[in-house]
Amino acid sequence: MKKENITIYDIAKEANVSPATVSRVLTGNAKVRPQTMRKIVDVIEKYNFRPNSLARSLLHKQSKTIGFILPDINHPFFSTLVQKSEAFALELGYTTFLCNTMNNSENESKYLQSLVEKQVDGIIYLGGRINDTDTDQEYAEEMKKVMERVPVVFVNGQMSGVDAHIVRTDEESGVEMLVELLVNLNHKKIGFLGGLEGISSTDVKKKTFVNVMETKGLGVNKSWVLDAGFSIESGEEVAAKFLSLKERPTAVICANDLVAIGVIKVLTKFGLKVPDDVSVVGFDDIYLAKHFPPGITTISQNYDQLGQTAIKVLVDLINEKEAKKETVIPTSLVLRDSCKIFSEK
Amino acid sequence: MKKENITIYDIAKEANVSPATVSRVLTGNAKVRPQTMRKIVDVIEKYNFRPNSLARSLLHKQSKTIGFILPDINHPFFSTLVQKSEAFALELGYTTFLCNTMNNSENESKYLQSLVEKQVDGIIYLGGRINDTDTDQEYAEEMKKVMERVPVVFVNGQMSGVDAHIVRTDEESGVEMLVELLVNLNHKKIGFLGGLEGISSTDVKKKTFVNVMETKGLGVNKSWVLDAGFSIESGEEVAAKFLSLKERPTAVICANDLVAIGVIKVLTKFGLKVPDDVSVVGFDDIYLAKHFPPGITTISQNYDQLGQTAIKVLVDLINEKEAKKETVIPTSLVLRDSCKIFSEK
DNA sequence: AGATTCAGTGAAACCGATTTCATTCAATTG
DNA sequence: CAATTGAATGAAATCGGTTTCACTGAATCT
Known part of the structure; x- marks a missing residue:
């Protein structure tokens, strides 16, 4: 069943030339007489x-391959970003390994090792952990060792103790825009829902939220800042907590759009109208944000730019060119119908 | 910056043994004296x-790598399926190349060629085209040539003229269940929306729909069978066509859940209530189906089983074991709130 | 003790391409 | 016409592992 592999030697023999000449035809690195060329091309096509x-790759010490390490390809944020990055990588001649870790540290190590052994030219790391747990620190050590051999670009995340090139969304200004929007809509009691402690993008958003609120003199009620996760389900869970609060905020900023969707779903189910009773905003502008009723006001990630820049930086590092250590991609506010002006009843 | 690669020769020299012995330690294929082993392991860890x-891989003629060719990783159906398959592949020791074609035939050829050159051990092809266009036929020819060298498993799709192993959802019985459900709910005027001609899964569903309707003596009004695509946007478009019909069906089956979501969105926007005015059902049970109001009645794809079986069949083919030519994965009906009993007003 | 066995190890070939260096042969030049 | 140049090609080394085969020396058997 399985055909014997045809090699450059077989082609050479049949065309009465040396393997070297066949190689010259394949790579186009040297001139070959037209008639020799034709003979060789014919045989190549014949077989x-x-x-x-x-x-x-073994000879050149480069595989034209890059690895993507990410928590979950099923999350729209990642799938969109991967789609964009991968398309751009293809344009530059790179094929991509997909490493879906499901946030399982065993998988992460397995993949990291496998990518090194497979001689990837570079790695794009989506996600980021800044926990102080043992496994996280171990993983960070592993990552550092990998980075001595293979260039790595972090996208929208970082790892504590790891000094890497990073391309990231301007999450700070995104959160700032959201707070300002809500404040302009006369909201004073604002909460922050979702995300997980120890994930860098959550931490950045939460910290910025607290800062901006304090700068505006509004302060932050600690019980209005609730961790959850990144999925619709975790949005539902955190919404349940929200509902059980004695005093509720009039508006909430969610760590991402999926969380916002979960929150809206549960609030609606329990008779609270969005945006009439509670304003809810998200982050990421996943393709669903505009479709899920009432349409979610959110911060748009520039997926194209984020993905392309990440690949560009990585390829520069691969080619040992200089590359900016940190690139920040701007965001923009997308207004939809999940928030409105607050007025006392 | 870039460290010189350390090879098995360097390790051998430092440990005062031959490369062969180092290799024995690495692969565990032969016995090595414990003290020799320790020396070697120490050096390996040191560097x-x-x-x-x-x-x-070059030597063994197998790369422990498989390629995934799919139209769009950003579509929940594919991302879920890839996530499941990839996890299972990892368990079996395979790493996966992601090839996101965006239905661009140029990309498809590029990828197909690249996968062959990269010596993937097998290919999972998600999607399927049964058009008679020139480019499609060309692509099918290319695919056939690839299949002479590399095992390929088609998932939920086929390619005209290509005789391949296939693992697929029982789309026929899925559609049958939906029709039966709607008929039991007293619907007689039923439409079919979405999908594209030339994509095999669409064709199967549409054909089954027509058959079942005719078997039940209900017949099919041709203007109620409308092509569109696979996205929310295409659902919106087809819903617009639906709205402009002189006589409208009381229920529609959508090619997939995203289309259903688009349809529901537009119908709602134009004042038609789902399910009160029109019943809408979908296909795939993507994670959104249960979250998007009113909750979409749909056919559940067994993603785990589909993905695992596909990988299992592929790996069997790789190992030159016998494998079933066609495996059909059963589906089940998931009842939610997007359809209800029809009663004349 | 001498013959036999066997565990452990090394030398060398091999996988399939690329590339340097040497060589050949035709074309150009004085 | 002999000498020089240069274009086209081939031989062989190389990338970094694995594996076969041969060999050594110690343990076992008669």
């Missing part, structure tokens, strides 16, 4: 020959 | 050495 890129 | 799997 539908394709060169073995493992052999080539 | 944090990882063997180059390109060299190994």
Whole structure:
């Protein structure tokens, strides 16, 4: 069943030339007489020959391959970002390994090791952990060792103790815009829902939220800042907590759009209208945000720019060019119908 | 910056043994004296050495790598399926190349070729085209040539003229269940919305729909069977067409859940209530189906089983074991609130 | 004790491409 | 016409592992 591999030697023999000449035809790195060329091309097509890129990579010490490490390809934020990055990588001649870790540290190590062994030219790391747990620190150590050999670019995240190139969304100004929007809509009691402690993007958003609120003299009620996760389900859970509060905020900023969706769903179920009773805003502008009723006001991530920049920086590092250590991608506010002006009843 | 690669020779020299012995330690394929072993392991750890799997693959003629070709990782159906399959592949020791074609035939060829050159051990093809266009036929020819060298498993799709192993959802019985449900709910005028001609899963569903309707003596009004696409946006478009019909069906089956969401969104916008005025059902049971109001009645794809079976069949083919030519994965009906009993007003 | 066995190890070939260096042969030049 | 140049090609080394085969020396058997 399985056909024997055809090699450059077989082609050479049949065309009465040396393997070197066949190689010259394949790579186009040197001149070959037209008639020799034709002979060789004919044989190549006859056998539908394709060169073995493992052999080539072994020699050149580059595989034209990059690895994507991310928590969950099923999350719209990641799938969109991967889609954009991968398309751009393809344009530059790179094929991508997908490493879906499901936030399982065993998988992460397994993948990291596998990528190194497979000689990827670079790694894009989506996510980021800044916990002080043992496993996280171990993983950070592992990552540092990998980075001695393979360039790594962090996207929207970082790892404590790891000094890496980073491309990230301007989450600070995003959160600031959201707070300002809500304040302009006369909200004074604002909460922050979702995300997880120890994930860098959550931490940045939460910290910014607290800062901006305090700068505006509004202060933050600690019981209005609730951790959850990144999924619709975790939005539902945190909404349940929200409902059980004695005093509730009139508006909430959610860590991302999926959380916002979960929150809206539960609030609606329990008779609270969004935006009439509570204003809810999200983050990311996933494709659902505009479709899920009532349409979610959110911060738009520039997926194209984020993905392209990440790949560009990575490829620069691969080619040993200088690259900016940190690139911040601007965001913009997308107004929809999940928040409105607050007025006392 | 870039560290020189450490090889098995460096390790051998430092440990005063031959490369062969180091290799024995790495692979565990032969016995090594404990004290020799310890010496070697120490040196390996000292330099944090990882063997180059390109060299190994070159020799073994297997890369422990499989390629996923799919139209769009951003579509929940594909991202979920990929997530499940990839996790299972990892368990079996395979790493996966992600090839997101965006239905662009140029990309598809590029990827197909690249996967062959990168010596993937097998390919999972998600999607399927049964058009008679020139580019499609060309692509099918290309695919056939690839299949002479690399095992390919088609998931939920096929390609005209290509005789491949296939693992698929029982779309026929899924559609049948939906029709039966609607008929039991007293609907007689039923439409079918979405999907695209030339995509095999659409064709199967549409054909089954027509058959079942005719078997039940209800017949099919051709203007109630409308092509669109697979996204929310295409659902919106097809809903607009639906609205402009002189006589409208009382229930519609959508090609998938995203289309259903688009349809529900537009119907609602134009004042038609789902399910009160029109019943809408979907297909796939993507994670959104249960969250999008009013909750979409749909057919559940068994993603785990679909993904695992596909990988299992592929790995069997890789290992030259027998494998069932066609595996059909059963579906189940998931009742939610997007359809209800029809009663004349 | 001498013959036999066997565990442990090394030398060398190999996987399939690329590339340097040397060589050949035709074309150009004085 | 001999000498020089240069274009086209081939031989062989190389990338970094694995594996076969041969060999050594110690343990076992008669």
